[in-house]
Amino acid sequence: MLELILGDLAGNVRVWLGALLVAAATGAVGAVVGSGFQTAIAVGGDQALALYGLAGTILLLTVITALIVTGTVANLTVALQQRGYALWQLAGVAPGRVRAVVTTQLALVAVLGAAAGCVAASPALGPLWRLALSDVDVRFDAREAVPVIAVVVLVVTLGGARSAGRASRTPPIRSLREPELPDRSMSAGRWVTGLATLAITAAIVVSLPGRDPDRLTAPLTFVGPLTAGVLAAFGPLYLAPLLRGWTGVVPVTLSGAWFLARNSTAHHIARSTAAISPITVAIALAGGLYAADATVSGGDSPGAGSVALLLGGPLLLSLLGAAATVFMGSGRREREFALLLAAGGTPATVLAAAAAEAVIYVLTAALLGLVAVAVTALAGAAAVDTAPSFGLAAVAAVTGASLVLTLAATVLPTALALRRDVPRTLARDA
Known part of the structure; x- marks a missing residue:
């Protein structure tokens, strides 16, 4: 199963690169939200209230956006590989295993992308928050990055759940044509x-x-x-x-x-x-x-x-x-x-x-x-x-x-x- 997961990712780099890029962007935005909450806990007082309000608003806007974007990306990722999933079934891979492979691939890509997004966003967090709160000392470390990555994985796999199910139901006849x-x-x-x-x-x-x-x-x-x-x-x-x-x-x-x-x-x-x-x-x-x-x-x-x-x-x-x-x-x-x-x-x-x-x-x-x-x-x-x-x-x-x-x-x-x-x-x- 591991060979199938990694081999398919390597063989369809262009397709999975889009999902990776979206996961990285979601992780970068999640780092902004996570840094806001972590800084609010550390500083307290009126600054904390402002940080909680801003971070909460960004979080809600990001969740709405991420569910739509990751859903469409996941749907397209599966649609572009329907013939491959049909060939898997002809080779003896059970539908349940097809679904498990696709879900695992989405989760793996989400982990890699979210981690890269958190790392890439870290240098920009301080300047970005100071656009609204000039004297804030922004904090963000691995303790906050872990839940951010977990949330991104949840959002990506949730957005791709329907697509993974459709992949497992791809009829083998699709291997003969790819409309x-x-x-x-x-x-x-x-x-x-x-x-x-x-x-x-x-x-x-x-x-x-x-x-x-x-x-x-x-x-x-x-x-x-x-x-x-x-x-x-x-x-x-x-x-x-x-x-x-x-x-x-x-x-x-x-x-x-x-x-x-x-x-x-x-x-x-x-x-x-x-x-x-x-x-x-x-x-x-x-x-x-x-x-x-x-x-x-x-x-x-x-x-x-x-x-x-x-x-x-x-x-x-x-x-x-x-x-x-x-x-x-x-x-x-x-x-x-x-x-x-x-x-x-x-x-x-x-x-x-x-x-x-x-x-x-x-x-x-x-x-x-x-x-x-x-x-x-x-x-x-x-x-x-x-x-x-x-x-x-x-x-x-x-x-x-x-x-x-x-x-x-x-x-x-x-x-x-x-x-x-x-x-x-x-x-x-x-």
Whole structure:
């Protein structure tokens, strides 16, 4: 079993590298939270109260973000290896053992990534906390790193539990073919998660009217990412039609590359969801914070230091998660690119189609993120009886950063794939 675990990890480095990167980012954000709690225990007094409040807020935002991002990454990790799991079963590996192997792999990658994230984040903890509390003496050591790593492992394995179960149920017939058919089904877990998140979001919104305006911003900040979580949970119900609908605005005769990208993103919905959901969360986080603060405070913007401390980690996790998922899937698309070239397409067309896919991912996420931001702004405006502010500058900034990262993660691997010999690629994957 150990050989199977390690051999599969080594043989699919590109796929597992995305999960490792997300685990490392989650561990780095966890180190920020852990250092806040450890420092609060050590210093006491008013500083401790401020640290507990800030660390608790970062923790809640990170948990919401991490569950969505790690879930999509784990789902894509398994989807990209379904043929391998089918071959395992043909070789005599029992379904229960397949599930155990996948779960162990997720846990191992989570441990390595979280530990690396804690180590990488340690030098930045002091400067980061001093953005909000200038005179704080930040503390973080191995005693606090251990629970951070444990929580990251729990979150990653929890996010991948459904995927591990699906891996064990992969039919051996998959070894004969490797399609990625659109998955429009809503599982019981998705229904429960989506409805529970919707109920929590509605409870927060209902509780806002009548509160002291000075205490509205904190709960209102959670409305955006929670709404993004609802949208992610119910994605199978609407995402494919949404992609086909708005991308159909561009006529087929105007751009062949756009036509290819439009059909690819709508058909490969599992891959598209994995790229879109993290960006949606990132936009909801940043836009929601600015919308909440500006709506309640009448136009004032939160300080840069507070924004960096509260949103820096969750935003990093979301954007890296989106880029990682795009990069993970690019290795399995070499045959697709080779087929396009064999059918008469040019390298320029293939590159343009890859860039168009990145644009579709980001703009779709921006549409969904704006829904989450609008819910935040309208809920805040109704609570204080004022005009809503939608944080459009923050939305535009995060959308632009997401587009740059997604283009890099999409176009660069495509350019490298185009350098391969077409007949050899088709013969190898046939």
